[in-house]
Structure formats: structure tokens, C-alpha cells
Amino acid sequence: MTQFNNRIRQVVLLLVIAFLAFLIIKELYVFLPGLMGALTFYILGRERYFGLTEKRGWKPGLTAMLLIVVFLLLIAAPLYYSVLLISPKVDALLSHTDELLVGLQALSDKIKSITGEEIFSPNNISSFQSNLANYIPTFLNSSAMIVSNMMVMFFVLYFMLTGGRIMEDSVRKFIPLHQESVVALAHETKHMVKANAIGIPLISMVQGLFAWGGYMIFGLEDPLMWGFLTGVFAFFPIIGTMMIWVPLVIFLYSKGLNGPASGLLFYSLVVTGNVDYLARITLMRKIGNVHPLVTVFGVIVGLQLFGFMGFIFGPLVFSYAIILIKIYAHEFVDQSKNPI
Secondary structure: OHHHHHHHHHHHHHHHHHHHHHHHHHHHHHHHHHHHHHHHHHHHHHHHHHHHHHHOOOOHHHHHHHHHHHHHHHHHHHHHHHHHHHHHHHHHHHOOHHHHHHHHHHHHHHHHHHHOOOOOOHHHHHHHHHHHHHHHHHHHHHHHHHHHHHHHHHHHHHHHHHOHHHHHHHHHHHOOOOHHHHHHHHHHHHHHHHHHHHHHHHHHHHHHHHHHHHHHHOOOOOHHHHHHHHHHHOOOOOOOOHHHHHHHHHHHHHOOOHHHHHHHHHHHHHHHOOHHHHHHHHHHHHHHOOOHHHHHHHHHHHHHHHHHHHHHHHHHHHHHHHHHHHHHHHHHHHHHHOOO
């Protein structure tokens, strides 16, 4: 009877814990990219941090702050430079909306001549003009959310670094697996995160280089600057590079340069828009021996679950599924075949 009561109390306690965990995750889900980012930078910087604090005797708090500043510069410097470059262009674009509408109409006519479908009808263009101001608050809100996630990321990262050993020991105790299986999970996590953290910037650089070549071919001014911006915006999933080359195509159409505009449109759709998939498959295979199917389907799943950080943690979810199946077979299936 006592054992039965203990089981009941255990189940009730687990249900309460699960309910509280659900509430916490539900309310903090908006900051999930920041939490994932903190985990990523912790994995990237933990060896350096422990080497400086445990081997060289550096103070933990100051060392953590130093690494955070380094990571912040790596993120903020390209973004800040991009904002400086693109802000004058946006101001010029907003002050010449009539030319923008002419370019949109020319682009719509070109697409209609190829596909037979009218993307931008006169009504759609008029609606776009009237609603352009409504997109600004949405953009500002998204920017505020990105800044908030970055603040959460570095705030959590500080405590992850300073309490890293205790945190890792606690995680090992709570994982219900043998030590060799825990080591395998830790190795897979470190391996996949580092492969993606290195691979994603390289892929963006590849896209930027190919875009730069296209801008040079079709006679755009400052092709190097636009190539750099395309590489930076390639970090953003799905529509990242389109945020650069679509306005450039519209600009060329608005100037009556229909030939270069059509050429850049085709080049951007076929080359710039697809080179990242080829680079992702080949580079990830080279850097981390990641199977192409894990990369492709992992990114699709990851973007739905984690947003931007899905580029890193999506393939990790797929790798976890594979390695957990292997661990299950090792710890349970093999033992059932050879009972002691």
C-alpha cells in the first residue's frame, strides 16, 4: 500500500512539473531564438572559456564578459555596417515612390509575358502604395524583437559560462542513459552546432560572391556593396537575398533598362536564389560529414520550430533522432538479445 501511495505521489508530482514546464515554455517561447543562440555560443566558446579560467587563472566573470563582447562584435559589426550602407538607399527609395511604382509595373508586365499571370495589377500597386506606411511599424516591431532576443541571449550566455561546469554535471545526472551514451549525445551536439555555426557564414559568403558577380555582369553601380549586403541578408531564411535583389531589379525596370533588369531577375532566381542549397549540401558534408538529407530536411523542420536558429538546431534534431535510435538499440535491444 505504501509503495502504491508513493507511485501516486510520484505521478502527481511529475504532472505538476510538466504543467509548470508547459506554462514556462509557453510564455518564454517568443525568446526561444535567444535561448538557442545562447546555447550555440556556449558550445562555441566553452573550451576557450574553461581554458582561460581553469588553466590560466582568469576571473570567470570578466572572462565571460570578454567572450560576450567578442561574440557581440562578430554579430553587430556586419549588421551595423549594413544599416549604414542601406539607410541612404531606403531614404532615396521612399522619396521616389513614383519611379518605384513604374518599376513594379514593368516587372509585372515582364512576369506576365513569361507566365501569363499578372502579379501586380493596377489595383494591387495602388494598394501597395497606400499600405507602404503600415509596414514600417511591423518592421520596427520585428527589429525590437530581434534586439530583445539578443539581450536575452547574452544575458543567459553569461550565466551559462560562469556556471558551465555545474550546469553540465546537472544535465548528465538527469539524462537517464549510460555514461557512454551521454558522451555520444554531447559529442553529436558539439559536432553539429560547430559545423552549422561555421557553415552558415561560409554559405552566406558564397551567396554574396555569386550575387556580386551578377551585379557586375548587369551593370549595377557599387556591385561590391550590393554583394556584401546580399551576403549579410542571406542569413535570413527564405526571403533574405530577395530583400536586396528584388528592389534592384525594380530599380533597373524603373530606369527603362529592361534588358539588364530581366537578366538580373533570371540570374537572381536561378543562381543567387539556389546556390545556397548546393553550398549547404556540399559544405556541410565537407565540414561536419553531415548527410545532405539531414541538412535539407533538418533546415525545413528547424525553421518551423525555432525560426532563424533552425538553420543550426534543425539538423541537430534529425541527428538526435538518429543517434537516439542507435542508443536505444545499444542499451535495450542488444541487452534483450543477450540477457544476463
